[in-house]
Amino acid sequence: MGRRKKIVQECERLMDKPENIRNIAIAAHVDHGKTTLTDNLLAGAGMISEDTAGEQLAMDTEEDEQERGITIDAANVSMTHEYEDKNHLINLIDTPGHVDFGGDVTRAMRAVDGALVVVDAVEGAMPQTETVLRQALREGVKPTLFINKVDRLISELQEGPEEMQERLLSVIHDVNELIRGMTEEMDDIEDDWTVSVEGGTVGFGSALYKWGVSMPSMQRTGMDFGDIIDLERADKRQELHERTPLSDVVLDMVCEHFPNPVDAQPRRVPRIWRGDADSDIAESMQLVDEDGDVVLMVTDIGVDPHAGEIAAGRVFSGTLEKGQELYVSGTVGTNRVQSVGIYMGGEREEVEHVPAGNIAAVTGLKDAIAGSTVSSVEMTPFESIEHISEPVITKS
């Protein structure tokens, strides 16, 4: 059996175990390295070749995306990662980095429970860092931080350990100021959602050279900042990558610190859905019940040259299957599901069914638009998604 087929089978097996699922987005100010990081994660999970990650930019450029039949806005991929002896299914939604795509970023946030915020170590938190954080927090999505391009601090700016530490701490401080300000008024978030090195919710590294570190990874590998500076300065980046691979550091952080759907949905559903809290459908969504009524929140409509329109979104309740007749909010009558699938490296793979807690790709929902609530019984639709945008920033 081919490697890809094996990955699809493993994803299908894990789809039924919501505790092992993480639905995440990577969000960043433009050019901070989101695409390069995403490629690293895909390569680390065996989805694309290690050698070409960073050059291949699997999720990049309009032309490439059109050629392969995926949309220029949020693309979705699923991958697996073993953490603490358990395999996890990670459904990753790529969010557009450009300010003009603000609406798509917000829609992507509706489908996920965790947002990995990427910040360039040299530039620090930028206006769109603030915007994506706000979008995540408004949707009840938990943030973690990855500080990228740390290689530049060492090799280009020739910073020593103290200077580097000071700079990284100042980035963390700025991001935490934003998080604190935004979560103050949110009474459904009881935990402290600020990020910290000690807490393991901050990673550092270089997406370009494929190495990364976090407090837990440093404890595991025994490498400290001094070792990293020495190897980076000596141009031993391959050794750095092999000793402390970026994808392991980030994917471990995702599994450990982002909530699974069973933990996230009871908190998130009241924030994004204002229907009857005592109804069966409310209970089913809170329990991530795969036997409940089907509820899908559509976050993106893509076009596949062969299959036509594909609705992608988060299944909050029930199990999606071919042949189901589903209601689409704001329209009359039902649409028949023609196929269900998941995304792998931007390509759709048809599967038998997609249960609650997952990201699904569905054909046949001809009336659905991004933002539609699609369900097996008529129901109150999800809250409309508030678009947050900011003035266009011209980089100097």
Ligand code: GDP
């Ligand atoms: P995006 O706009 O956030 O998706 O950013 P990209 O992933 O496209 O990266 C923007 C530019 O930064 C590209 O030229 C990358 O090669 C470069 N880049 C990304 N990550 C790193 C890194 O860790 N170190 C360095 N030096 N450059 C990086």
